[in-house]
Amino acid sequence: MTEKQHSRLHQQFDQLLQELTNRAALSEQSSRNLPLPTEAGEIVPRLWEAGIDDVKLAQALSALFKRELFNGIVKDRDSLVRSSNDRCPWLIVDRVLYVSNPYDRAQIEPLMRRKNDPKDKLKFEKLGILAMSDFDSDLVVQASYDHGVSVAxxxxxxxxxxxxxxxxxxxxxxxxxxxxxxxxxxxxxxxxxxxxxxxxxxxxxxxxxxxxxxxxxxxxxxxxxxxxxxxxxxxxxxxxxxxxxxxxxxxxxxxxxxxxxxxxxxxxxxLNNQRGVNKLESLGLSPLHVAQLRSLGHRANGMLVVTGPTGSGKSTTLKAILKDIRDSFPEKAIYSIEDPVEDQLDGITSLEVTKHMSFAKALRSLLRHDPDVIMVGEIRDAETAELALRASMTGHLVLTTLHTNDSHGAINRLRNLGLDNALMAENLMAVTAQRLVNKVCPHCSSMLPITQSKELWAKYQHVPELKNPDILVPVVSNKEGCQHCNFGYTGRHLVCELFLNDPLAETEIIEGVPSNEIRRQQSQRGVFNDLWDDGIRLVKEGVTTLEALENKINPIRVARAYRKADYGKPVGRAYTKADEALLDIEQA
Ligand SMILES: [Zn+2]
Ligand SMILES: [Zn+2]
Missing domain, CATH: 3.30.450.90 (Beta-Lactamase)
Structure with a gap:
């Protein structure tokens, strides 16, 4: 034993004596008379020999070494047998075998074999208390329990x-x-x-x-x-x-x-630890997006894609659309293929992807089950993409998700999956992109003029929809948070953008125009509001903060906001009669 181990041992011993004195299990006088142990394994036997109350000893050890204690009782001190193998410590007291870890079969099984061997001198009847886990360097009492109950x-x-x-x-x-x-x-x-x-x-x-x-x-x-x-x-x-x-x-x-x-x-x-499937109106979408998604869901055929990163609530949105379709058209045959099935909905038949059934295999089978509407949980490969497109061409409404940064990105993604430009242009109705932003806690924030925060004003004074110094934005005043929130935020809210495939975009898809160019042109024409626009709506409503928004929306999009003046698009556009007209054209 090294000098260091020695002093640690004495320190532990002193701590234990102090603990026992505090518990009135030992007088100061007798504690001074105890000989110092020369190894850790001696500590407990020494104290037993000194006649210290077992329960108090166990409690002191437990308190000192911060381990749990059940009904620990050591009955007899006469027969003490100790392991000679320091790497496999055990102890027998009064025909009870004490081991440091009763769940360690490697430790217990050899002992059990010895117990059953008549020639072996090892005598014990029960497997019992957890005692010293390491006889050599450390002293730990872990737990003990009523002898009447088996370990298992x-x-x-x-x-x-x-x-x-x-x-x-x-x-x-x-x-x-x-x-x-x-x-x-x-x-x-x-x-x-x-x-x-x-x-x-x-x-x-x-x-x-x-x-x-x-x-x-x-x-x-x-x-x-x-x-x-x-x-x-x-x-x-x-x-x-x-x-x-x-x-x-x-x-x-x-x-x-x-x-x-x-x-x-x-x-x-x-899988379903949220509030179940929501109505389209309760997702937190803008009224325009609700109207647009509803009208898209009511079409007989075509493809609607929801994009966003993992955990952005894509399937929640799709399920809400499916529910809306079911409620308006109870006669339709609606199916979903999911991995895994998250929320069960009556009237919607759900298939789950397994190692025996891929998305493609399930989709191919479903097409023979006379479907009207099919939700394909995710398009991951060319085969599924091709099947989904073909389904949408042949009189079925297909709803699906893709992993892309923004809504227009789905065009490039589907091209990369091998879809034909002309067929895609004709059948892709719309693509949404969404994020979930943290909602600000009303207890820990207040609405302040944006100019009050030097940092925010410096950053946003050139952004068209924020450069009015009278605009009020929520600012987290209590960054520690309160009992209702985590660091000033609680719950999440949907931010959404929706790309509607209009005749001009259709032509561009056929011509192979890159998706970001189609996006730019739609912004310029004023027929497309992006995630940032929708997020600003929520900031002005006091739902989320600019910081939380930046945190979730691709910084490139935020940077785009600074250059927004270049786009020359109308600012602060609301849901108008003109939009209804657009929807009618889309439905025709
Ligand atoms: Zn609070
Ligand atoms: Zn709070």
């Missing part, structure tokens, strides 16, 4: 309770995802709430002790009915019933390497 029962019940609490809490916080991350010291739990990933703040749910990490993952794997060998990525589903609602969840497990060990990294997506 205790661990299973504990894990079930923990996971129940975890899932309930995630539902209550409106989390969209739960992350359970293995780290060298145990597990760390994070929730994604309002798009922001954060360490769980609920006491007792922030971390999982190293020894219990596998119990939690085993319990989760059991709930999704999967084998838990943790050798290959696995996914599965579970339905969890909380006090108020039933939430379906998709679990993903990937084995990750933590130094020399393999540990499961688990991510759980809460």
């Amino acid at each position: 029962e205790v661990s299973g019940a504990w894990a079930k309770g923990f996971v129940d609490e975890l899932l309930n809490e995630a539902i209550a916080l409106r989390a969209s995802d739960i992350h359970i991350n293995p780290e060298s010291h145990g597990g760390v739990i994070k929730f994604r709430v309002d798009g922001r990933c954060q360490v769980c703040r609920v006491p007792g749910l922030q971390t999982i002790e190293r020894e219990r990490f596998r119990l939690v993952s085993n319990n989760l794997m059991e709930r999704v009915g999967k084998q838990n060998n943790y050798l290959e990525p696995t996914s599965g589903y579970l339905v969890f019933q909380s006090a108020h609602k039933q939430v379906s969840m998709r679990l993903e497990m990937a084995p990750v390497k933590i130094y020399s060990e393999i540990q499961p990294k688990i991510t759980i997506r809460l």
Whole structure:
């Protein structure tokens, strides 16, 4: 033992004596008379020999080393057998085997074999308390429990309770995802709430002790009915019933390497933990966008694409449109193909993509089921793109999503997926792009003239729709946030732009004009408002701040706003009679 280890040992011993004195388990006098231990493993036996109350000793150790304590009782001090192998510490007291980690089979199984061997002198009847985890360098009392209950029962019940609490809490916080991350010291739990990933703040749910990490993952794997060998990525589903609602969840497990060990990294997506499927009007779209999307949904054929990054609420928008179609045309045959199915809606038949059924395979099959409307959750490959376009050409309404930066970007994306310009021009009705911006907390912000903030005014005084010094914008005054919010923001709001494929754009698509050029021309003609325009509407309404908006909208678009004067388009355009006329043309 090195000098350093020695002084650490004495320090621990002194701390323990102090703790025992505080608990009146030991007098100052007798504590001075105790001989110093020469190794960590001597500490507890020494104190037992000195006649210290077992329960108080266990409590002191537990308090000192910050570990949990169940009903820890050590009954007899006469028969103490100790492991001679420092790497596999165990202890037998009064025919009870104490191990540092009762869930470690590698540690327990050899002992169990010895127990059953009549020639072996090792005598114990029960597997019991968790005691010193490391005899050589550190002294840790972890936990002990009532001898009447078996290890399996205790661990299973504990894990079930923990996971129940975890899932309930995630539902209550409106989390969209739960992350359970293995780290060298145990597990760390994070929730994604309002798009922001954060360490769980609920006491007792922030971390999982190293020894219990596998119990939690085993319990989760059991709930999704999967084998838990943790050798290959696995996914599965579970339905969890909380006090108020039933939430379906998709679990993903990937084995990750933590130094020399393999540990499961688990991510759980809460599939319908929001308010269910909204009406088109309650998504937060501008009245013009609601009217446009509704009229597009009522057409008999064509393709409508919703774009945006992952987690921007694309499928929420599509589902709201599907619901709107269903409510207006209950006789229509409506199908959706999703990965995974997020919200079930009566009257809409949903297919789920699996390893046996791709989007393309599902779509090909659905076309033989006499559909009117098909939602294709996502177009990822040329085959699906081709099938979706063909469906829209042959008398079906196809709604789908793509990953692009802006609405016009879908044109280039579909070209890259091999779609013919002429066929696309004819059948692509419209493309929206959307983002979710954080809503400002009304408790922590106020509406101020934009000139009050030097920073904001310097930045935006040349932007046409903001250069009026009388404009009021929300400013977060309390950056710490309050009990209703996270750092001044709570919940999210949709920001949307909508590209309608009008006759001029159609010609440009056929001619192969790049999508950004089509976008520029539509802006110039005043028939297109972009994400920034829609965001400014929300800033002026006090829904979100300029900072939150910039955070979510591609900086290039923001930069575009500075140059907006170049576009010479009408400013502050509202929903007018002229738009209704445009809609009528579109419907014809
Ligand atoms: Zn508040
Ligand atoms: Zn607040």
